[in-house]
Amino acid sequence: MILSLFDYFVEHYNLPNIFTYISFRSAMAAVCGFLIALLPGRWVIDKLRIMKFGQEVRSDGPKTHLKKSGTPTMGGLLIILSVLVSSALWLDVHSLYNWILLLAIAGYGLLGFLDDYLKIVRKNSDGLLARFKLIGQFLLGISIGCLVYYNGNEYTTYIYFPFYKEPILDLGFWNGIPYIAFVTLLLTASSNAVNLTDGLDGLATGLTLITLVPFAVIAYVIGRADFASYLFLPHIAGASELSIGILALLGASLGFLWFNSHPARVMMGDTGSLAYGGALGTIAILLKKEILLPIIGGVFVLETLSVILQVLYFKCTGGKRLFRMAPLHHHFELKGWHENQVVNRFWILGVIFALIGLLALKVR
Known part of the structure; x- marks a missing residue:
């Protein structure tokens, strides 16, 4: 919105056009997102x-976590509000990619909000029934898949x-x-992966921050024809936005990590973790880096695999456990690692x- 305002002033009053630069607006979006999350936090x-x-x-988690009971949750609302306001201020209103990303954040955030709300009302850790949550994720995935497919470019359905x-x-x-089925499965997997990882203070937030950095670089690079050509990447017009x-x-996320x-x-709850996962999956889809996502977000993959392997091993061995507890971060807690040690080492x-994900851009 600010871009449209300054376009008018640049055209009529010959003002500096720094506000039209994507690099400047991206930096300002980060600063605004941080302040909007921090100040009213x-x-x-x-x-x-x-x-x-x-x-x-x-009740079946690590006993050290019992003291966290009652900590305010649904902090994901703060993240979502900050992103929506900051993006709306600095994006180009004609940027379809950004609107799809914001839709994914809001949609998955709403699904997570319903889950968190039911947990609070019922006074236990059982929220939305698993099948209803899965249906919601599928419907959101199909909707985003259709949006991307029917507003796509020459590279949309290619898998790199x-x-x-x-x-x-x-x-x-x-x-x-x-393609729409593939998008649906990817978004469901990514949203669940972040959801499973959100079990320690700052863990999922910090990992999401780390994952967003290479994707920001990739978005800027493939949106420029010269950079994309040099690295033999598909040039997607508008991706830089x-x-x-x-x-x-x-x-x-930085503002939220403060708390x-x-x-x-404060905990982000499913409101935040599902929104994070939906956002990461959507970014990977829009940038044609769907298969790179499991590499860049490798810790999320390890956490998810630990749960899958634990369940399979438990069923195949008649009740034995492969890990002391799943997801993986709980296994290391029960081995005696302090919570901060687990979080820092996973970061x-x-x-x-x-x-490694950034290296894949050059080694081709």
Whole structure:
């Protein structure tokens, strides 16, 4: 919106056109997202506490987590509000990619809000029934898949693999049904992966921050024909504009981490974790980096795999456990690692995975 305003002043009053630069607007979106999350954060936390929107801790989880019971939850609302306001201020209103990203954040955030609200009302950790949550994720995935497919470009249905220059698959046959199904599965997987990872103070927030950085770089690079050509990447017109939405989310996450770091004064709840996962999946889809997402977000993948392996091993061995507890972060807690140790070491792993993902842009 601000871009439209300054376009008018630049045209009629010969003012500096710095506000038209994507790099400047992206940085400002990050700063605004940070401030919008930070400044009213304490007030929002107090309101959540007064309304008794407290975290319900799993009874079968680590005993050290019982003291977190009652910590204000639904902090994801603060993230979502910050992203929506900051992005609306600095994006180009004609940028369809940013609007799709904001729709994904709001849609998955709403689904998570329903889950959190039911947990609070029922006074236990059981929220929305798993099948209803899955139906909601599928419906959101189909909606976003259709939006992307029917407003796509020449690369939309191609699937690119890391370290390869040319696309490996084209899912555009049968009127795009395979592509829409692929998008739905990816978004469902990414939203659940972040949801499973959100179990320690600051863990999911910090990992999402780390994952957003390489995607911001990728968005800027493939949106420029010269950079994309040099790196043998598909040039997607308008992709650079998506860096504004990405950095708005990054800034909002930094502001939220101020309150979410150990000891957390607020939890994001499913409101935040599902919104994060939906956002990461949508960004990867729009940038044609769907297969790169599991590399850049490698810690999310490890956390999800630990749950899958735990369940399979439990069933195949008649009740034995592969890990002391799943997801993986609880396993290391029960081994004696302090919560901060787990979080910091997982963040380090997240940085390594992000660097590998960036390396894949050049090694092709």
